[in-house]
Amino acid sequence: MNPALNSDLNSAINAGMAPVATPWFFYVLAGLAVVGGLLVITRRNAVHSALALIVTLLAVAGLYLMLYAPFVAGVQIIVYAGGIMVLFLFVIMLVNIERSSKDRQFNRMWPVGLAAACALLALFVTAFVKGKALFPDRMMALAEGSNTQQIAGMLYGEAGRMGEYTFAFEIASLLLLVAILGAVIMTKKKI
Amino acid sequence: MPNFIMSYLGIKDAITPGAAGSQFWALIYVFIIFTGVSVAVMAMNWLERKALAHFQIRLGPMRVGPHGLLQPIADAIKLMLKEDIIPAEADQLVFWVAPLIGLLAAFAVYTVIPFGPSQAVSDMNIGILFMLGVSSLGVLGIVVAGWASNSHYPLIGALRSSAQMVSYEVAMGLAVVSAILMTSMKTGTGTLSMIGIVQAQQEQRIWFIFKFFPLGLIAFVIFAIAMVAETNRAPFDMAEAESELTAGYHTEYSGLRWSLFMLAEYAAMIAVSSIAVALWLGGWMRPFPNLLHAPAWDFIFSLFPALTFFGLAAIAIVGVVRMPSHSFFKIQRIGLAVFAALLGFIAVLLLVIAVAGRSADSSVAARFREGIDYVYWFVLKVAVFMYLFIWYRATWPRYRFDQLMKIGWKVMLPISLGVLIVTAIVGALVS
Numbered sequence: 001m002n003p004a005l006n007s008d009l010n011s012a013i014n015a016g017m018a019p020v021a022t023p024w025f026f027y028v029l030a031g032l033a034v035v036g037g038l039l040v041i042t043r044r045n046a047v048h049s050a051l052a053l054i055v056t057l058l059a060v061a062g063l064y065l066m067l068y069a070p071f072v073a074g075v076q077i078i079v080y081a082g083g084i085m086v087l088f089l090f091v092i093m094l095v096n097i098e099r100s101s102k103d104r105q106f107n108r109m110w111p112v113g114l115a116a117a118c119a120l121l122a123l124f125v126t127a128f129v130k131g132k133a134l135f136p137d138r139m140m141a142l143a144e145g146s147n148t149q150q151i152a153g154m155l156y157g158e159a160g161r162m163g164e165y166t167f168a169f170e171i172a173s174l175l176l177l178v179a180i181l182g183a184v185i186m187t188k189k190k191i
Numbered sequence: 192m193p194n195f196i197m198s199y200l201g202i203k204d205a206i207t208p209g210a211a212g213s214q215f216w217a218l219i220y221v222f223i224i225f226t227g228v229s230v231a232v233m234a235m236n237w238l239e240r241k242a243l244a245h246f247q248i249r250l251g252p253m254r255v256g257p258h259g260l261l262q263p264i265a266d267a268i269k270l271m272l273k274e275d276i277i278p279a280e281a282d283q284l285v286f287w288v289a290p291l292i293g294l295l296a297a298f299a300v301y302t303v304i305p306f307g308p309s310q311a312v313s314d315m316n317i318g319i320l321f322m323l324g325v326s327s328l329g330v331l332g333i334v335v336a337g338w339a340s341n342s343h344y345p346l347i348g349a350l351r352s353s354a355q356m357v358s359y360e361v362a363m364g365l366a367v368v369s370a371i372l373m374t375s376m377k378t379g380t381g382t383l384s385m386i387g388i389v390q391a392q393q394e395q396r397i398w399f400i401f402k403f404f405p406l407g408l409i410a411f412v413i414f415a416i417a418m419v420a421e422t423n424r425a426p427f428d429m430a431e432a433e434s435e436l437t438a439g440y441h442t443e444y445s446g447l448r449w450s451l452f453m454l455a456e457y458a459a460m461i462a463v464s465s466i467a468v469a470l471w472l473g474g475w476m477r478p479f480p481n482l483l484h485a486p487a488w489d490f491i492f493s494l495f496p497a498l499t500f501f502g503l504a505a506i507a508i509v510g511v512v513r514m515p516s517h518s519f520f521k522i523q524r525i526g527l528a529v530f531a532a533l534l535g536f537i538a539v540l541l542l543v544i545a546v547a548g549r550s551a552d553s554s555v556a557a558r559f560r561e562g563i564d565y566v567y568w569f570v571l572k573v574a575v576f577m578y579l580f581i582w583y584r585a586t587w588p589r590y591r592f593d594q595l596m597k598i599g600w601k602v603m604l605p606i607s608l609g610v611l612i613v614t615a616i617v618g619a620l621v622s
Contacts, residue, residue: 048284048285051288070321077325078324086330090353090354093337
């Protein structure tokens with residue numbers, strides 16, 4: 001952790017700057033995310049589900065903002081809410097909603113889904129119960145003003161040395177490139 | 192006046208209400224911007240009809256008010272009184288929500304538009320990212336509207352528009368990245384904040400459109416093309432091509448809901464134009480701040496807002512004089528004269544502020560003068576883009592959809608990638 005940032009935050013707190021991110025915002029955003037998530041799995045109409053998923057994603061972006069991670073929030077909005085969900089809708093719109101909403105569920109995977117959901121819930125409950133030991137007892141001292149620069153430093157390195165995550169980042173980009181090539185080759189017969 | 196308010200009128204040490212954590216002033220700014228944008232959209236509506244008509248050697252609206260000046264108000268009243276039809280087979284809820292999504296996305300962007308160093312609702316660390324992200328949500332409104340209408344033309348329009356916007360977003364984003372790279376040239380750390388990007392141009396003493404000539408220019412041109420496609424305007428208005436799709440995604444919409452789509456479209460046009468202005472055209476800076484930097488030049492340039500309004504008043508007076516002297520035109524003549532007097536009054540007011548605030552001290556008048564200058568130059572640059580939108584529409588025929596996709600993926604994307612790489616190399620070599 002950068003000590004300079006730590007002292008920055010401390011001085012800001014001592015100066016009496018009240019954080020705008022109050023618990024009220026957290027409850028509203030978390031509620032929106034949960035309600036949106038429930039709607040995603042309960043709506044029979046796939047377009048309604050997709051719209052509810054967008055609400056959830058935007059609420060989660062708001063939660064990232066509250067965690068002093070504006071860059072992640074911005075990327076969440078661009079990539080998920082703006083990009084992926086538009087493509088989702090694009091595909092869903094071509095499906096015959098009338099028929100598919102009356103169809104019986106033919107997929108027998110619900111026990112697996114239930115198990116996965118239970119495992120995730122168990123993880124969350126453990127984290128909540130043991131939270132004191134797992135996490136620091138006070139807020140991470142990340143100044144929101146330099147969040148983007150810090151991420152850049154970690155990914156690309158700063159002051160002439162390689163970043164902590166440069167290798168992983170480049171590998172991930174290679175993976176995405178392979179996926180793009182795969183998509184092009186699969187859809188295009190003649191290149 | 193209390194110090195608190197003074198700090199918002201000021202420039203030197205002033206900060207945006209968002210940075211000061213003042214919800215009250217943020218709300219006031221939001222209110223001012225919302226009103227300003229709505230008025231600008233109405234003015235744009237009139238100007239577009241008028242300019243298009245003149246391009247085609249017609250008169251355009253002439254009946255409602257002098258030279259059709261009250262036409263937007265008449266249109267607004269008509270749209271509000273019109274029957275609001277929801278097709279029986281439409282998805283009621285989604286049909287209802289769709290225009291609101293577009294409107295919200297278009298207006299949310301205005302929180303970070305830098306009209307001046309402190310004339311913005313908030314200065315986010317991720318400003319440009321926020322603008323691109325939220326404005327890309329606008330496509331959801333169009334897609335969902337087309338689907339919810341449960342009709343063929345809207346659906347095809349929505350499909351076209353989503354494909355188009357997703358494709359051009361890529362080239363647009365890459366052009367933006369090359370501008371962001373330029374912000375890091377002198378200081379070593381770049382910034383995504385809209386105000387920071389303009390300040391970087393101020394520090395490097397160059398508008399990014401001229402930086403690393405012609406790299407900045409190419410990136411700017413790519414953005415300027417992509418933003419027309421992104422707002423679904425001619426010649427890229429495939430989503431609402433009336434010769435093929437009636438009205439595209441809003442075929443089934445009428446009345447107030449339809450007008451919300453129009454409002455969102457024009458608000459989005461202003462928003463993307465402001466991105467272009469802030470990233471490449473120096474934002475709130477006046478022209479030639481390096482070459483003509485003497486205080487006398489400062490004073491001369493600060494007269495421009497007043498001169499603009501004097502010019503508008505003069506045009507209105509010419510209109511009054513040239514009005515046919517028939518008793519039928521009496522009311523119109525009086526109305527236009529009052530309008531001219533109003534414009535003249537604003538001009539005199541601006542002149543007084545410019546003269547009173549000509550010294551560079553921190554008196555209230557000087558601060559007012561600086562604030563007006565900043566907003567004036569920013570709005571003027573955006574206005575040029577708005578006129579360009581009309582000009583494009585009058586000049587160019589619509590592309591075919593496959594041509595559009597070809598340009599997006601095979602021309603714009605490679606060029607913008609190339610510009611990005613070359614900018615990075617040149618930047619690394621220079622610094």
